[in-house]
Amino acid sequence: MTAGGGTMTPLDPDLFPATHRWAYLNHAGICPLPLPSVEALHRTAMEVATDGEFSYAAHKENNERARAAGARLMGVPADDVALIKNTTEGLGFVANGLAWAPGDRVVIPDGEFPSTLYPFLALADRGVIVDRVRPAGPSGALPVEAFAEVIAQGPPPKLVVTSWVQFGRGWRTDLAGLGRLCRDTGALLCADVIQGLGAIPARLEEWGVDFAMADGHKWLLGPEGSGFFYVRRSRSPLLRPLEPGWNSVRHREDWDNQDLVLDDTARRYEGGMPNMTGNAALRASAEMLLDAGVAAVWRHVDALCDQICAELTAVGGSVLSDRTPDARSGIVSVAFADLDPGHLAERLRRDGVACSARNGALRISPHGYNTTGDIDRLVRTVRNAAA
Ligand SMILES: Cc1ncc(COP(=O)(O)O)c(C=O)c1O
Structure with missing residues (x-):
């Protein structure tokens, strides 16, 4: 350029x-x-300052553009993406939204960023066992075979969790290979993609990833505290929405309808008012990356x-x-x-x-x-x- x-x-x-x-x-x-994101933040804030609720329709439209851009970056359908607060929130949605039984196994590499690990360690009080994959050598290598070895050491895990790119040494896990392994063993695959999304082409749906999340503030060149959460459509019935609210239902904004009929799309994971200014900046950054x-x-x-x-x-x-x-x-x-x-x-x-x-x-x-x-x-x- x-x-x-x-x-x-x-x-x-x-x-x-x-x-x-x-x-x-x-x-x-x-x-x-980048400036386009700063301008989007400012513009959105000024629109609320000037017009209050009457800026809402435009901001909703903007949210949908953010969702669409995030989905293209992830390589997934837009309806399978929720706009969330940050990566940690998405990981927590997975850890706490799945139904666990005592003895269920989760497989996670050693040396992960704390947020990729803690939500699953916190399931100990429900009897969930976390088994660790040891990275090999100074590069922190995590080949698919290392996951296979740990998986084979016990009953089939319910879930495999990994960063796509490790935050320390930058090892990039082969998500397509890991996706095949998970499919063969019947495990779900959750990938924290914050250290790659935006800078490396992703095809998460094709690779067999079931859940993925990333905040804006690293490779997406976006703001802090606005991120994307992918839930494969066929897995959505397995993942209980933890914060159902007016924005989670099919009939959102029909305030007189009190039926809890969850939206069919990943919007069911968005409980209340979205971060309109943050999402506007996230959209600007994501679209800038897509344009380039x-x-x-x-x-x-x-x-x-x-x-x-x-x-x-x-x-x-x-x-x-x-x-x-x-x-x-x-x-x-x-x-x-x-x-x-x-x-x-x-x-x-x-x-x-x-x-x-x-x-x-x-x-x-x-x-x-x-x-x-x-x-x-x-x-x-x-x-x-x-x-
Ligand atoms: C791999 C990984 N996951 C999660 C996070 C934290 O993300 P957030 O602050 O969006 O929850 C980081 C931050 O450095 C990270 O490197």
Whole structure:
């Protein structure tokens, strides 16, 4: 799309005010908002300020556009997507919405982000057993065979839960392969997709994922506290809506009808008033990604990650992430023998380079508007710190 720092980028850096201050390489943390999303937030808020309830119809329409854009990014039907608060809420909906019996098994990798684990650990008081898959080696590898091994160690699990992309080292799980394994063993598959959705093309329905969730504030380049929740239509009868309200029923807005007739679509998981301003920004970000093309964004992110790996290796770094084609993601984890990752991330921050320290290494996560010039700034600071 545009030239910045000598690179053609699929997303326009001029749409990101953060580029004036930062080489922003921390999309696995919290993304900076692009201008179209800021404008959508402002516009929506002003419409409520000016017209109150009379802005509601437009905002409902906007919600539907957000849902449609999220569904396209996920590769699922729009009617199977609910607009929710955040990833943790979606995981909680799955953990608490399924019917459990004592002795039911859930299989989850070790080293997951706490929100991917806690809702299922919290089912211990209902007799649910959580069995862990051990990632192999420094890259945190989680091949499908590792899941198969744990699954085979007991009765067929009711549910397998995993992040699509692990938040620490960036290992990308083969969801299509895991989906086949789950189908063969009769397990449901729940994928936390926040560390990939928006930057890597997804086909969750085709891959056999039953439940998936992601908030806006990472690779979707959206706001904090607005996200997408996918429930495969055929699984919806298994998942009890935990917060049924006026917005969950087929006859929403028919206030005199008190019958609890749940909507046939994933809207049944939306209990009350949606986050209209947040969803407007989420829509703007999601549509921006779709306009650029997620495949193009991914090619760009992947090339920047290759550059990061090559250049940080040249200044003494060890790349811990698995960079084989099917396992790699937009997260690169690099360790330096004599540099504490926390101190290094802080030094980078002072030099205007945003990344973070995770799992004992520097975690770098570029997006579709970053340039090779941003990577040069990263490498320059690391070289100076190492000198
Ligand atoms: C894999 C993963 N899941 C969930 C979360 C938290 O998501 P949310 O704040 O949207 O609940 C994070 C945040 O870093 C994450 O990396």
